[in-house]
Amino acid sequence: MTTQNLALLKGLSAKMGYLNHRQSVIAQNIANADTPGYQPQDLTAVNFDKVLKAVDKRSGMAKASVSTTSSGHMSPGSSLRDPKTDDQKTVYEVAPTGNAVIMEEQMINSQKTSMDYGLMTSLYQKNIGMIKTSIGRGN
Incomplete structure (x- = not known):
């Protein structure tokens, strides 16, 4: 049995491949x-x-259910705002030539991708x- 047969390592390898490709797209933008x-x-983020x-x-595994044992616990159905989501997803700056690349945004995306790859x-x-x-x- 090789390490490539382990689901966790396959998943990590796939994520690393995705991040590698995303870094290439960001470099092309820059x-x-x-x-x-x-x-x-x-790239479209993986759901x-x-x-x-x-x-x-x-x-085919049985599903585990989450239950609360105290009134102070969060209920499984409660919806919380994801702190990682960006409120602004549209391009907010376009150069007179029609170019919409914002260097600061691309550098931030590049750094996030690099940190995720390191993780x-x-x-x-x-x-x-x-x-x-x-x-x-x-x-």
Whole structure:
């Protein structure tokens, strides 16, 4: 059995591939910052909820339910605002030439992508370390 057969490591590898591709798209946006009429591109974010539901359907596993044991607990159906969501998703600045690339926005996206990639790399390394430890080849 190889590590590529483990679902967690497959998922981490897929996310790293997505982030790698997103970084390329952001770099292309930055490279075209002076191109007249260029509109910035971005990849569609993966909806983890849909992916998880698809995996649940395929696995046939029983669903775990969440319940509250105290009135102070949050109820499972409560909706909270995601602190990571951006309130402004539209382009708010367009150059006279029609170019809509905002360098600051692209640099922020690049940094977020880089940090996410670093996190995925760290998680991958930690999981490989746990596997090595479990088979007696740990540090």
